Amino acid sequence: MDFCYQCVLPSRPAGNLTRCIDEASFQDLRRAWPWPRSWHSLLVNRLFEAGARLVVFDIVFAEPTNPDEDLGFAATMQKTNNVVLAKTLELMESPQFRRQIIVTPMPIWPQLLRVLAWPW
Numbered sequence: 001m002d003f004c005y006q007c008v009l010p011s012r013p014a015g016n017l018t019r020c021i022d023e024a025s026f027q028d029l030r031r032a033w034p035w036p037r038s039w040h041s042l043l044v045n046r047l048f049e050a051g052a053r054l055v056v057f058d059i060v061f062a063e064p065t066n067p068d069e070d071l072g073f074a075a076t077m078q079k080t081n082n083v084v085l086a087k088t089l090e091l092m093e094s095p096q097f098r099r100q101i102i103v104t105p106m107p108i109w110p111q112l113l114r115v116l117a118w119p120w
Contacts, residue, residue, distance in 0.1 A: 017052075021059075037061075037069035041076040048080040056084045061105045070106065 026032065040057070047055050064070055077083040087104040 034063075034065060037065055037073035041073045044073075044076050044080055044083055048082060052082065054082050054084065055080070056086075058086050060086050060088050060103055062103050064106055 021033075029035075044055050061073075085105045087102060090101045090103055092099045092101065
């Protein structure tokens with residue numbers, strides 16, 4: 001996200017907070033990806049309680065994990081009504097074909113939230 005702001009804006013808009021998941025995060029938390037969806041729920045709840053008007057995940061939550069975790073995250077997003085999830089375009093090529101696949105969040109979530117998509 002920082003890279004996007006560097007390319008488009010001379011500085012980050014005031015009042016925005018950017019958090020990144022990086023190698024140091026994995027080391028600090030001693031947890032491999034994917035992290036439990038309850039962690040994402042906790043983050044959304046804390047940001048909402050702190051007054052965040054919008055929470056944007058540049059993460060494609062396309063695969064199910066633990067059903068209780070997935071439903072809990074969905075419930076949090078529905079309650080706060082301020083979450084945007086990413087989707088992506090995957091390109092598969094071979095000498096015989098070229099195929100583009102849009103990868104979206106899990107089917108239980110689109111009716112609950114907005115989906116962020118770069119214009120292709």
